[in-house]
Amino acid sequence: MKTNTLxxxxxxxxxxxxxxxxxxSALASEPTLASELGVSxxxxxxxxxxxxxxxxxxxxxRSKVLLRRPRAEDYLSETDLxxxxxIVERKFMTWMVGPDCRPGQSVNALDLxxxxxxxxxxxxxxxxxxxxxxxxxxxxxxxxxxLGLTVDFVAELFDMREFMEFRxxxxxxxxxxxxxxxxxxxxxxxxxxxxxxxIDRRYRDFSDLDHRFHRLVNGTAxxxxxxxxxxxxxxxxxxxxxxxxxxxxxxxxxxxxEHLAYIAALKSGDLEQAxxxxxxxxxxxxxxxxxxxxxxxx
Numbered sequence: 001m002k003t004n005t006l007x008x009x010x011x012x013x014x015x016x017x018x019x020x021x022x023x024x025s026a027l028a029s030e031p032t033l034a035s036e037l038g039v040s041x042x043x044x045x046x047x048x049x050x051x052x053x054x055x056x057x058x059x060x061x062r063s064k065v066l067l068r069r070p071r072a073e074d075y076l077s078e079t080d081l082x083x084x085x086x087i088v089e090r091k092f093m094t095w096m097v098g099p100d101c102r103p104g105q106s107v108n109a110l111d112l113x114x115x116x117x118x119x120x121x122x123x124x125x126x127x128x129x130x131x132x133x134x135x136x137x138x139x140x141x142x143x144x145x146x147l148g149l150t151v152d153f154v155a156e157l158f159d160m161r162e163f164m165e166f167r168x169x170x171x172x173x174x175x176x177x178x179x180x181x182x183x184x185x186x187x188x189x190x191x192x193x194x195x196x197x198x199i200d201r202r203y204r205d206f207s208d209l210d211h212r213f214h215r216l217v218n219g220t221a222x223x224x225x226x227x228x229x230x231x232x233x234x235x236x237x238x239x240x241x242x243x244x245x246x247x248x249x250x251x252x253x254x255x256x257x258e259h260l261a262y263i264a265a266l267k268s269g270d271l272e273q274a275x276x277x278x279x280x281x282x283x284x285x286x287x288x289x290x291x292x293x294x295x296x297x298x
Contacts, residue, residue, distance in 0.1 A: 008076045010039045011047050015070040018056065020208060027057065027064040035183050072116050088126045091116045096135075096146065107136065107144035151290055158286050165214070168221035169278050173271050181220055182267075188213050189263045196256050199249065206252040213259055217266075251288055258284060 014037060018027070027033065034044045048064065051057045054074065058065045072091070095101060095112070109127060113120045127144055130136045134153065137145045175181055191209055195202050258281040265277035 010037055010043050012075050013037055014047050015074055018066055019070050021066050023066050023068050025066050027066060036187055038180050088122045092126050101146055103146060105146040107146055154290060162282050165218055165278060168218045169274050171221040172217055172266055173269055173274050184216055185263060192256050192260055199253055203249045203252045
């Protein structure tokens with residue numbers, strides 16, 4: 001197996017892409033996948049060949065079919081793998097907003113390490129990051145406790161999100177038209193339309209799509225002072241998808257249409273139009289998120 005960092009990063013990022021597909025479905029073409037991942041087709045082919053050896057995909061000429069969804073143990077977790085911390089963080093975020101975690105829940109680092117297929121060191125670093133923001137509390141017995149969220153905490157965090165995203169919108173609109181972000185935006189736009197066309201069955205899948213869309217937008221304006229809070233933001237902004245099921249289909253339907261308007265505004269190149277679309281969507285997101293936290297606190 002190749003050992004270079006690019007290969008490893010592509011390997012894990014491609015697993016993330018496959019995790020969003022259903023077993024038995026055909027994968028996108030090599031040019032499309034390579035563009036989405038930002039790598040050459042040569043690197044992509046090496047990754048796909050390894051997936052075929054592992055029984056994750058079936059390759060037959062240009063045809064690529066997903067045989068099974070990726071599992072935690074499929075991910076490369078060597079210590080020199082650049083995105084390992086991000087992978088652990090993403091797995092922890094998924095666990096934290098899932099049914100196995102509640103406010104007051106005891107968190108065992110060793111158990112999580114086994115569940116995620118990573119080292120206890122990687123888990124402890126992740127827990128330390130989230131504890132800095134008051135989401136976790138270290139216990140005297142070496143365990144951790146998941147803490148509840150307050151409306152004031154979430155409101156302050158959302159203020160920071162708005163500041164960051166408005167700045168990101170300015171950067172995104174100014175990107176050259178051959179930048180990979182525009183191609184990724186087009187792919188996300190198509191995913192939104194496909195989900196809307198099948199919304200009765202797929203509306204619960206919106207959480208992941210929402211996360212990837214905002215990550216793309218905000219990724220154009222990296223800031224060293226904001227990096228450490230982006231993970232905790234992701235937890236909070238996914239919080240209501242787990243706790244607030246009231247009118248979930250309608251809320252996600254509205255959010256998807258707001259995303260499409262947001263995407264159209266970005267593509268227009270009109271900064272004021274893009275800022276307005278961003279502001280409208282964030283206003284809606286703030287109100288639904290705060291309502292979700294209030295419901296979870298009841």
